[in-house]
Amino acid sequence: MDTLISNLSLGFSVALGLQNLGLAFVGCMVGTLIGVLPGVGPVATIAMLLPVTFSLDPVGALIMLAGIYYGAQYGGSTTAILVNIPGEATSVVTALDGHAMARRGRAGAALGIAAIGSFFAGTVATMLIAALGAPLTKAALLFGPTEYFSLMVMGLIFAVVLAGGSILKALAMIMLGLLLSTVGTDLETGDQRMTFGQPFLWDGIDFAVLAMGVFGIAEILRNLGQPEDRDLVRGTIGRLLPSQAEMRQSLAPILRGTLLGSAFGILPGNGAVLAPFASYAVEKKLAADPSRFGKGAIEAVAGPESANNAGAQTSFIPLLTLGIPANAVMALMVGAMTIQGIIPGPQVMTGNPSLFWGMIASMWIGNLMLLVINLPLVGVWVKLLQVPYRLLFPVILLFCCIGIYSINGQVTDVLFIGLFGLAGFILIRCGFEPAPMLLGFVLGKLMEENLRRALILSRGSLTTFVTEPISAGLLAVSSILLVAAIVPNIRRGREEAFAE
Amino acid sequence: MREHDTQPGGAAPDSPVRVSQNLAGGLILVALAAIALWLLSDLNAGTLGAMGSALMPRVLAVGLGLLGALVAASSFFHQGPVLEHLPLRGPSLVILAIVIFAATIRPLSLGSVSLPGFGLIVAAPLSIIICGFATREARLRELVVLALALTPTCMVLFGDLLNLTIPMLPDALMDLFPEGWSQKAMLRVSAATMLAVAALLFFSGARSATDDAKAKD
Numbered sequence: 001m002d003t004l005i006s007n008l009s010l011g012f013s014v015a016l017g018l019q020n021l022g023l024a025f026v027g028c029m030v031g032t033l034i035g036v037l038p039g040v041g042p043v044a045t046i047a048m049l050l051p052v053t054f055s056l057d058p059v060g061a062l063i064m065l066a067g068i069y070y071g072a073q074y075g076g077s078t079t080a081i082l083v084n085i086p087g088e089a090t091s092v093v094t095a096l097d098g099h100a101m102a103r104r105g106r107a108g109a110a111l112g113i114a115a116i117g118s119f120f121a122g123t124v125a126t127m128l129i130a131a132l133g134a135p136l137t138k139a140a141l142l143f144g145p146t147e148y149f150s151l152m153v154m155g156l157i158f159a160v161v162l163a164g165g166s167i168l169k170a171l172a173m174i175m176l177g178l179l180l181s182t183v184g185t186d187l188e189t190g191d192q193r194m195t196f197g198q199p200f201l202w203d204g205i206d207f208a209v210l211a212m213g214v215f216g217i218a219e220i221l222r223n224l225g226q227p228e229d230r231d232l233v234r235g236t237i238g239r240l241l242p243s244q245a246e247m248r249q250s251l252a253p254i255l256r257g258t259l260l261g262s263a264f265g266i267l268p269g270n271g272a273v274l275a276p277f278a279s280y281a282v283e284k285k286l287a288a289d290p291s292r293f294g295k296g297a298i299e300a301v302a303g304p305e306s307a308n309n310a311g312a313q314t315s316f317i318p319l320l321t322l323g324i325p326a327n328a329v330m331a332l333m334v335g336a337m338t339i340q341g342i343i344p345g346p347q348v349m350t351g352n353p354s355l356f357w358g359m360i361a362s363m364w365i366g367n368l369m370l371l372v373i374n375l376p377l378v379g380v381w382v383k384l385l386q387v388p389y390r391l392l393f394p395v396i397l398l399f400c401c402i403g404i405y406s407i408n409g410q411v412t413d414v415l416f417i418g419l420f421g422l423a424g425f426i427l428i429r430c431g432f433e434p435a436p437m438l439l440g441f442v443l444g445k446l447m448e449e450n451l452r453r454a455l456i457l458s459r460g461s462l463t464t465f466v467t468e469p470i471s472a473g474l475l476a477v478s479s480i481l482l483v484a485a486i487v488p489n490i491r492r493g494r495e496e497a498f499a500e
Numbered sequence: 501m502r503e504h505d506t507q508p509g510g511a512a513p514d515s516p517v518r519v520s521q522n523l524a525g526g527l528i529l530v531a532l533a534a535i536a537l538w539l540l541s542d543l544n545a546g547t548l549g550a551m552g553s554a555l556m557p558r559v560l561a562v563g564l565g566l567l568g569a570l571v572a573a574s575s576f577f578h579q580g581p582v583l584e585h586l587p588l589r590g591p592s593l594v595i596l597a598i599v600i601f602a603a604t605i606r607p608l609s610l611g612s613v614s615l616p617g618f619g620l621i622v623a624a625p626l627s628i629i630i631c632g633f634a635t636r637e638a639r640l641r642e643l644v645v646l647a648l649a650l651t652p653t654c655m656v657l658f659g660d661l662l663n664l665t666i667p668m669l670p671d672a673l674m675d676l677f678p679e680g681w682s683q684k685a686m687l688r689v690s691a692a693t694m695l696a697v698a699a700l701l702f703f704s705g706a707r708s709a710t711d712d713a714k715a716k717d
Binding site: 179182224391395398405409415462 | 529658
C-alpha cells in the first residue's frame with residue numbers, strides 16, 4: 001500500500017508539471033475536436049495526430065496521446081448522442097438512448113451523465129491500473145515465450161468471439177492480418193518475404209499506414225456510399241447537470257458499468273468493445289420497467305458510458321504489464337513508444353518509473369479535464385456537427401495524408417493508405433469487419449518471434465504448448481470459448497446481445 | 501454519392517448474376533492466399549526446431565486460403581446478402597486525390613517523367629478540391645474557399661508551430677521572395693495571403709448570395 005501511494009505521488013509529481021498538464025489539456029481538446037467529426041473513431045484520430053507528438057519528450061508524448069485517446073472516445077459519445085452517428089463500435093449503445101433523450105430535449109443531461117459516469121469510471125480504472133500494475137508486472141516476468149504465444153492465441157480467439165457477425169469471417173480476417181504482418185525482412189534469417197523486391201517494403205507494412213487506410217480512408221468511402229442521414233438535434237441542449245432524481249437513478253448503473261468495463265478491458269483481444277453491450281443488457285434486465293429502454297432511459301446512457309470508459313482505460317493494462325497491445329489503439333501506442341525509444345513491456349515499470357506512473361496519473365487528470373473542457377464546450381461541438389459531410393471528408397482526407405506523410409516522410413506511405421483504404425472498403429462491402437484484421441496484424445510479429453523461441457527451447461516439439469501448465473490453461477480457455485461461440489444455443493444469445 | 505438510391509435492395513437489375521458477398525469475399529481471400537504462396541515459393545520453411553522464414557507465412561497463407569474457400573462455399577448453402585454494385589465515383593476520386601497529393605508534395609521521378617516538388621501549398625488544395633467532387637453535392641466555390649482556408653492553417657500548424665519536416669513551398673515561389681528571407685517568414689506571408697483570398701471569396705460569395713435573395717424579393 002505504501003509503495004502504491006509513493007508510486008502514485010511520483011506519478012502525480014510528473015503529470016502535474018506545467019508542461020505535462022498543458023499537453024494533457026491540448027491532447028484532450030484536439031482529440032475531442034477530431035473525435036467529434038462523424039465517422040472518425042479513436043484509431044483514425046490517434047493515427048492522424050501521432051506526428052504532433054514527435055517533437056515532445058517521451059513522457060509528454062505519451063501523456064498527450066493518452067489525452068487524445070480519451071478525447072476521441074468522449075467525442076465519439078458526443079456525436080452519438082447529438083446526431084445518432086456512432087463513431088465506433090463502443091458508442092453504438094450510447095446512441096440508442098442518448099439520442100432518444102436528446103430528441104426529448106434532454107441532450108444536456110445525456111451529455112452530462114456520460115461525462116460524470118466516464119469520470120467516475122476513469123477514476124476507478126486508474127486506481128485499478130495502479131494497483132494491478134506492480135503484481136501483474138511481476139507475474140509477467142514468469143512468462144516465457146511459450147506462455148506469451150498461448151496468451152496471444154487467447155487474445156485472438158477473444159477477438160473472434162467478441163466480433164459481431166460471422167465467426168468464420170472474423171477468423172479469416174485474423175489470418176489475413178497475421179499474414180500481412182509477415183511482409184518484410186525476416187529478422188531471424190534476413191530473408192525478404194513478399195516484398196516484390198521493393199525497398200519500401202523491406203521494413204514491413206507500417207501499422208499506422210494500415211490503420212489509417214482501413215479506419216480512415218475506407219470509412220470515408222463507406223460514408224460516401226451511404227445517403228447522409230444526419231439527425232442533428234435541433235433546439236435546446238437543455239441544462240447539463242442531470243436532476244437529482246436522474247442522478248439517483250444513474251448511481252447504481254454507473255457502478256455496475258464501471259465494474260463490467262474494468263473486467264472486460266483487462267482481457268486481451270479487445271474485450272473493451274463488449275463492455276457497453278454487456279452493461280446495456282444488464283441494466284435492461286435489472287430495470288423495473290424495461291420498456292423505457294430505447295426511448296431515452298438515463299440508466300442506458302450512464303451504465304454503458306461508464307463501462308466504455310473503464311474498458312478504454314483498463315485496456316492499457318496488458319500493454320503496460322505484458323507489452324501486448326490488446327487492440328488497435330494500443331498498437332498505435334506501441335508505435336508511439338517505439339518512436340520515442342521505449343520498448344513496451346514489464347521492464348518499463350522497473351526501468352522507467354517516472355514514465356510509467358506519470359502516464360497513469362495523467363490518465364486521471366485527463367478524465368478530469370474531459371469533464372472540465374467538454375461540458376462548457378458543448379455549443380462548439382454542436383456547431384461543428386452542423387458542418388455538412390461534403391465539407392468534412394476532404395478535411396479528414398487531407399489530415400490523413402499530412403499525418404501519414406510526416407511520420408516517415410515517405411510518399412509510398414501516402415499511396416498505401418489509398419490502397420489499404422480501397423482494399424478495406426471492398427472487404428467491408430463483402431461483409432468482413434476490418435477490426436480483427438488489425439489485431440492479427442498487431443500481434444503477428446510478436447507471435448512469430450515467441451513461437452520461434454518456444455520451439456527452439458522445446459527442440460521443435462509442438463507439445464510444449466500443452467505440457468507447460470500456464471500455456472495449457474490459456475489454450476484450454478481459448479478452445480472452450482471458441483467451442484462455446486460455435487455451439488448454436490449460445491451463439492443465438494450472442495447474436496441477440498449484438499442485435500440490441 | 502447516392503449510387504444505390506436508384507437501385508433499392510441489392511444488385512442492379514441489369515446485372516446478369518447476383519453474386520453473394522460471401523462468394524466474392526471468399527474468392528478474394530483465396531486469391532490473396534495464392535499470391536502469398538507464390539511469393540513465398542523460393543523461401544525456405546526450415547523445420548519446427550529451427551523455423552525458416554517461410555514457415556509461418558506459408559502456414560498462414562494456407563489457413564487463409566482454406567477459410568476463404570469455406571466462406572465462398574457457404575454461399576452455396578445459404579445465399580446471404582448480395583454484393584451491391586461498387587460505386588465508382590467516390591472511390592476513384594478519393595484515390596485520385598491521394599495519388600495527386602503523393603505526386604506533388606515533393607519532387608518525383610518515375611522513369612522519364614519527373615515533377616518538381618510543389619509542397620503542401622499546392623498538394624493540399626489540389627487534393628481537397630479533387631476529393632470534394634467524390635460526392636454529387638460538391639460545389640466548386642465552396643471547395644475553393646475550404647482549400648484556401650484550410651491549407652494555410654495546416655501550413656502554419658504543421659510547418660511553423662510543430663516543426664514537422666513537410667515540404668511547404670515550391671522552389672519557384674521561394675525564388676520570388678527577396679534575398680535573405682527565412683523559410684518561416686516566406687511560409688507565414690504565403691499563408692496570410694491565402695487566408696486573405698479565402699476571406700475575400702467567402703464574403704463576396706455571401707454578399708452576392710444576399711444580393712440574389714434581395715433581387716428575388
